[in-house]
Amino acid sequence: xxxxxxxxxxxxxxxxxxxxxxxxxxxxxxxxxxxxxxxxxxxxxxxxxxxxxxxxxxxxxxxxxxxxxxxxxxxxxxxxxxxxxxxxxxxxxxxxxxxxxxxxxxxxxxxxxxxxxxxxxxxxxxxxxxxxxxxxxxxxxxxxxxxxxxxxxxxxxxxxxxxxxxxxxxxxxxxxxxxxxxxxxxxxxxxxxxxxxxxxxxxxxxxxxxxxxxxxxxxxxxxxxxxxxxxxxxxxxxxxxxxxxxxxxxxxxxxxxxxxxxxxxxxxxxxxxxxx
Ligand code: DDH
Numbered sequence: 001x002x003x004x005x006x007x008x009x010x011x012x013x014x015x016x017x018x019x020x021x022x023x024x025x026x027x028x029x030x031x032x033x034x035x036x037x038x039x040x041x042x043x044x045x046x047x048x049x050x051x052x053x054x055x056x057x058x059x060x061x062x063x064x065x066x067x068x069x070x071x072x073x074x075x076x077x078x079x080x081x082x083x084x085x086x087x088x089x090x091x092x093x094x095x096x097x098x099x100x101x102x103x104x105x106x107x108x109x110x111x112x113x114x115x116x117x118x119x120x121x122x123x124x125x126x127x128x129x130x131x132x133x134x135x136x137x138x139x140x141x142x143x144x145x146x147x148x149x150x151x152x153x154x155x156x157x158x159x160x161x162x163x164x165x166x167x168x169x170x171x172x173x174x175x176x177x178x179x180x181x182x183x184x185x186x187x188x189x190x191x192x193x194x195x196x197x198x199x200x201x202x203x204x205x206x207x208x209x210x211x212x213x214x215x216x217x218x219x220x221x222x223x224x225x226x227x228x229x230x231x232x233x234x235x236x237x238x239x240x241x242x243x244x245x246x247x248x249x250x251x252x253x254x255x256x257x258x259x260x261x262x263x264x265x266x267x268x269x270x271x272x273x274x275x276x
Contacts, residue, residue, distance in 0.1 A: 022106065023090060038114045068134055119263050159265075
């Protein structure tokens with residue numbers, strides 16, 4: 001109600017637009033990857049949220065438990081210290097925002113700044129004070145596995161097939177790093193622009209096993225673009241492929257579904273006050 005939204009005496013005004021601006025100002029990177037920290041910030045928001053288990057109510061973005069070991073050391077989170085450190089000056093300048101709100105907001109702001117849809121986001125996450133609340137390891141998806149695994153992991157969070165395919169469309173952004181995941185390369189030729197290109201590449205490019213010493217991944221003829229086994233699962237599984245077809249043809253449908261699913265992802269397990 002009105003009462004709750006009035007700033008109290010002595011309480012700092014919570015200017016989320018100022019935080020958004022501060023995040024936007026951090027995105028451009030001269031000497032990092034493809035010139036933007038946007039993709040790694042999106043990955044931070046996703047890995048902070050994607051540990052959620054609907055049955056037990058554990059995990060999820062609330063708590064920002066990835067600040068602590070063991071979660072910070074989980075193999076899936078390799079490289080995300082880059083994103084967490086990047087946001088420290090924003091946290092220092094706006095100490096009233098929780099890390100959990102800051103990380104998720106940074107993901108939303110990055111997607112929007114890279115040309116993506118407006119992501120529904122609201123504050124309300126609190127930070128937990130120690131690593132005792134870290135979720136167990138292996139809640140995030142394993143790139144070496146197929147459709148059954150993708151369904152298990154995202155089903156555990158409460159997503160349906162359509163939402164799963166939309167969410168993985170985030171791989172239109174960024175790249176794999178051999179020193180983080182062991183995989184190598186970007187999914188698209190425009191890894192700092194949010195678009196439906198990932199689905200177009202997945203469908204229309206020709207993918208073959210990459211011959212190298214690293215883990216099994218797929219490459220196109222140019223050898224420049226890549227797909228993970230878990231990406232290929234989206235075209236090999238008929239029920240998933242239906243949505244790959246849709247999103248490759250209809251970017252508007254992708255944007256709409258992605259925004260809703262990513263917004264939902266970032267709210268899993270967050271105890272927002274009940275609507276008045
Ligand atoms: Fe992902 N992802 N992801 N991903 N992801 C990687 C990078 C990025 C899987 C594996 C990997 C989502 C789903 C899956 C982003 C966003 C999202 C990397 C490479 C691997 C491996 C990491 C590295 O070496 O730096 C698997 C498996 C799945 C799955 O669903 C089965 C989802 C749902 C999202 C999301 O944001 C909603 C982004 C962005 C990146 C690029 C990061 C970067 O630094 O660039």
